Amino acid sequence: MKFGVLTFGYDSFTSFADQLANHGFYEANLGDNAQSIAIRHIYRHFGVRDDQMIDINRDALPQYDGEPALLLMNGVFYQSAFPLPAAITPVFVGFHAPEHVIKEQQDFLRKHQPIGCRDEGTTVRMRNLGIEAFTTGCLTLALPRREQEPKNPKLLIVYGSGAGRLPPIVFRSIPENILSKAELIYHRFHASRFPFDLEMRREAELYEEALFARYRREATLVLTPLHHVAAPCMAFGIPTIICRDGNDVRFSFVEKLLPIYTPDKFDQINWNPPMIDVGVVRADLLRVVGNKLIAALHRATS
Structure with a gap:
């Protein structure tokens, strides 16, 4: 088996x-x-x-x-x-x-x-x-919490496309001292063969593992519209902010742990959010x- x-x-x-x-x-x-x-x-x-x-x-x-x-x-x-x-x-x-x-x-x-x-x-x-x-x-x-937090502040802005698009207007709300220490990560994998063969499936997973390692190593704050960035980052113990064009049913469990900000609520964002303990x-x-x-x-x- x-x-x-x-x-x-x-x-x-x-x-x-x-x-x-x-x-x-x-x-x-x-x-x-x-x-x-x-x-x-x-x-x-x-x-x-x-x-x-x-x-x-x-x-x-x-x-x-x-x-x-x-x-x-x-x-x-x-x-x-x-x-x-x-x-x-x-x-x-x-x-x-x-x-x-x-x-x-x-x-x-x-x-x-x-x-x-x-x-x-x-x-x-x-x-x-x-x-x-x-x-x-x-x-x-259920992923494990990171063992060590980074010493230098860094905001990682991790975004996608389509439903995973980050509303550009949110940049107007980011405090200058936070935005000045920010980096952008496009959370998509470029492919040149269809469908993914075994080699490409493994390559995509290794790339995602490398991004996870970067989040754990560098991020003191993550801003994202993406479910599978927000949930792992919470598990890692990284303060996380979710901003989306609109909410949907896929986020109904995550929303119990973190607020989901849409453009009408960007003025309410706490840019110094606590780390969410997902131990339970x-x-x-x-x-x-x-x-x-x-x-x-x-x-x-x-």
């Missing part, structure tokens, strides 16, 4: 293929790889060796024909991820899916209830269909994952 780590090939993302054809490259969201990093960390926490882990492409899940594996279903799942092959034993923690996917897969989800969901919106969608569900938050909140959230996540892994392993081997 192997322990599956979700990776992301984007095989069904036709918009990426179009961008590649038209422009010679496309950009993928590095936040997906944050989840792969978190899954590996959690497996190691429970004593799973690296040689017991196996990469499994979320975007080609139905075609998986490798060894039997448990798979932590942490992340966003589209219809292209279903049906799961018999070799996969899913472990639902931090799960998110669009409403139509949940409706189409409701019989399958009932077989594995209760479903641990990444956000309140997904939990509500499940319960509305009579599926037992509860909210866990994202597994990136981390402990709860690890407890839930541990229990679910034990149950799934028993189910898969009995």
Whole structure:
């Protein structure tokens, strides 16, 4: 029995293929790889060796024909991820899916209830269909706190595109003494092959690991519109500010821990925010994952 780590090939993302054809490259969201990093960390926490882990492409899940594996279903799942092959034993923690996917897969989800969901919106969608569900938050909140804080103040502004765009007007609100010590990081990965092959999936994850190391090493404050920057940075113990054009359901758990500022509230931003202690959230996540892994392993081997 192997322990599956979700990776992301984007095989069904036709918009990426179009961008590649038209422009010679496309950009993928590095936040997906944050989840792969978190899954590996959690497996190691429970004593799973690296040689017991196996990469499994979320975007080609139905075609998986490798060894039997448990798979932590942490992340966003589209219809292209279903049906799961018999070799996969899913472990639902931090799960998110669009409403139509949940409706189409409701019989399958009932077989594995209760479903641990990444956000309140997904939990509500499940319960509305009579599926037992509860909210866990994202597994990136279980990443370990950094061991040492940087001595010199630095704001890292980490942004994306589309829904992950940082509203430019926020720069008017940043105090000059903070902005003068700021650096910008574009949280996207440029790709020249479609879909991601194994080499590119690993390269993207390594790049995200390098960014995580930089956050831990340099940041005294992070400003971001991105879920998978805000959640890991909170776990690292970095004071974090979330600014977005608008809110959405994916942030409903994170919003319990941090305010989400939209342009009408930029004048209310606290530019000296406290570090959020996610110790209780981390402990709860690890407890839930541990229990679910034990149950799934028993189910898969009995």
